[in-house]
Amino acid sequence: xxxxxxxxxxxxxxxxxxxxxxxxxxxxxxxxxxxxxxxxxxxxxxxxxxxxxxxxxxxxxxxxxxxxxxxxxxxxxxxxxxxxxxxxxxxxxxxxxxxxxxxxxxxxxxxxxxxxxxxxxxxxxxxxxxxxxxxxxxxxxxxxxxxxxxxxxxxxxxxxxxxxxxxxxxxxxxxxxxxxxxxxxxxxxxxxxxxxxxxxxxxxxxxxxxxxxxxxxxxxxxxxxxxxxxxxxxxxxxxxxxxxxxxxxxxxxxxxxxxxxxxxxxxxxxxxxxxxxxxxxxxxxxxxxxxxxxxxxxxxxxxxxxxxxxxxxxxxxxxxxxxxxxxxxxxxxxxxxxxxxxxxxxxxxxxxxxxxxxxxxxxxxxxxxxxxxxxxxxxxxxxxxxxxxxxxxxxxxxxxxxxxxxxxxxxxxxxxxxxxx
Amino acid sequence: xxxxxxxxxxxxxxxxxxxxxxxxxxxxxxxxxxxxxxxxxxxxxxxxxxxxxxxxxxxxxxxxxxxxxxxxxxxxxxxxxxxxxxxxxxxx
Numbered sequence: 001x002x003x004x005x006x007x008x009x010x011x012x013x014x015x016x017x018x019x020x021x022x023x024x025x026x027x028x029x030x031x032x033x034x035x036x037x038x039x040x041x042x043x044x045x046x047x048x049x050x051x052x053x054x055x056x057x058x059x060x061x062x063x064x065x066x067x068x069x070x071x072x073x074x075x076x077x078x079x080x081x082x083x084x085x086x087x088x089x090x091x092x093x094x095x096x097x098x099x100x101x102x103x104x105x106x107x108x109x110x111x112x113x114x115x116x117x118x119x120x121x122x123x124x125x126x127x128x129x130x131x132x133x134x135x136x137x138x139x140x141x142x143x144x145x146x147x148x149x150x151x152x153x154x155x156x157x158x159x160x161x162x163x164x165x166x167x168x169x170x171x172x173x174x175x176x177x178x179x180x181x182x183x184x185x186x187x188x189x190x191x192x193x194x195x196x197x198x199x200x201x202x203x204x205x206x207x208x209x210x211x212x213x214x215x216x217x218x219x220x221x222x223x224x225x226x227x228x229x230x231x232x233x234x235x236x237x238x239x240x241x242x243x244x245x246x247x248x249x250x251x252x253x254x255x256x257x258x259x260x261x262x263x264x265x266x267x268x269x270x271x272x273x274x275x276x277x278x279x280x281x282x283x284x285x286x287x288x289x290x291x292x293x294x295x296x297x298x299x300x301x302x303x304x305x306x307x308x309x310x311x312x313x314x315x316x317x318x319x320x321x322x323x324x325x326x327x328x329x330x331x332x333x334x335x336x337x338x339x340x341x342x343x344x345x346x347x348x349x350x351x352x353x354x355x356x357x358x359x360x361x362x363x364x365x366x367x368x369x370x371x372x373x374x375x376x377x378x379x380x381x382x383x384x385x386x387x388x389x390x391x392x393x394x395x396x397x398x399x400x401x402x403x404x405x406x407x408x409x410x411x412x413x414x415x416x417x418x419x420x421x
Numbered sequence: 422x423x424x425x426x427x428x429x430x431x432x433x434x435x436x437x438x439x440x441x442x443x444x445x446x447x448x449x450x451x452x453x454x455x456x457x458x459x460x461x462x463x464x465x466x467x468x469x470x471x472x473x474x475x476x477x478x479x480x481x482x483x484x485x486x487x488x489x490x491x492x493x494x495x496x497x498x499x500x501x502x503x504x505x506x507x508x509x510x511x512x513x
Contacts, residue, residue, distance in 0.1 A: 041441045041442075043453060090441075091439070091440075091441025091442070093439060093441075093446065093448055093453055094453065121448035121450075121453075123451055146451070148450070183433070184432065184433030184450050186451070212433065255504065
């Protein structure tokens with residue numbers, strides 16, 4: 001959630017959905033037990049309607065084994081309606097329709113209409129593929145509040161964009177549909193080594209398309225992005241240049257278009273407060289109805305996450321082991337448990353701890369205090385070395401050494417022939 | 422804004438009472454601002470029809486007080502800077 005500051009005149013701007021600075025629950029606790037004792041309501045219901053997607057982004061955070069979830073296993077319309085009602089009863093105010101590509105669900109309009117009727121602020125997170133003027137009108141009639149248009153680039157699509165061909169035309173048309181319906185437009189661009197040099201043009205494009213907000217999200221290395229990390233991780237110098245460019249635009253644009261910059265935690269060495277506090281704000285429901293504290297948490301070993309087909313969201317939010325395990329600070333071990341930053345970053349990301357330190361209760365290895373921090377440093381050093389072996393072609397960086405693995409069902413089945421967990 | 426301005430909730434924002442938060446909240450793309458009591462009282466009156474002078478008079482009557490104009494204008498200016506409120510203009 002972008003901004004959850006308490007008090008009307010003291011609102012602060014956080015950077016993105018998963019690194020907000022001021023959650024409304026669990027922040028007043030002075031120790032682990034008090035933070036855990038008072039469980040506030042969720043604020044966000046993220047409905048990942050489907051893993052089906054027309055795109056094949058190399059940085060996708062959907063699980064590597066997404067192809068194990070077939071369309072027939074997706075929650076049906078009635079299942080999603082029940083989830084939305086239960087989430088609203090718990091107090092969630094934001095409902096995000098995500099995926100995969102949520103427009104591939106032909107009941108999207110029905111779901112949006114009910115979400116709006118329930119009092120959610122309704123957000124569609126889309127690549128824009130399938131957002132025709134007709135569908136736009138139907139979603140408007142259903143009461144959709146906002147569209148986040150992600151700029152799903154891969155190397156090929158980045159070329160498209162830079163040469164103003166197919167992708168650019170599609171995005172322009174969709175941006176026009178968004179404006180015509182009076183929706184606020186958030187444009188989301190995931191930054192990585194292959195596009196970070198073009199931040200200036202990306203920002204210019206967002207301005208020209210009439211975006212109200214631009215989210216420049218440095219890639220987070222889970223799932224497909226982790227698999228492709230050596231090709232995606234930018235160099236320190238690239239990041240510094242991109243940030244300086246972003247700051248220049250920010251000063252120039254003022255309130256005209258707000259730019260959020262999702263900090264690169266590998267380079268910053270600052271662990272991010274996982275989903276603004278595990279089980280404090282976010283509730284994600286995956287296509288098959290599994291309920292997670294964050295969209296990647298299913299990978300964590302030794303934790304069973306309940307399914308909304310079998311349990312109510314209330315039971316899951318308050319009573320499930322999956323949601324309680326990493327709430328507050330009581331679960332921490334050293335160096336987190338005695339760290340003066342433990343209430344600030346809550347030990348960072350549990351998935352990153354599992355992926356890099358093979359221990360989901362360890363300190364997030366992006367933290368210099370983590371015994372596994374050398375792994376992050378080694379990845380950055382490889383990025384610096386790889387930069388030397390990368391050459392430019394037609395203005396676009398080409399990675400020659402490590403072939404990218406595109407997120408598609410065939411690659412998913414190859415990497416994960418069975419469900420990983 | 423001036424005392425004659427007619428503020429209304431900005432496009433893309435939605436004001437509503439949230440029982441779970443026990444306050445008025447302002448919802449916007451992927452975010453929420455919790456409003457304190459006085460901010461809630463002011464913003465619920467910003468309907469794009471009433472000029473600020475009338476909002477002030479309404480608040481002064483509701484709370485049996487006077488001299489609220491500068492405080493209300495101050496808040497509305499801050500809110501307008503954040504695009505929570507826009508001036509519906511003289512014509513509407």
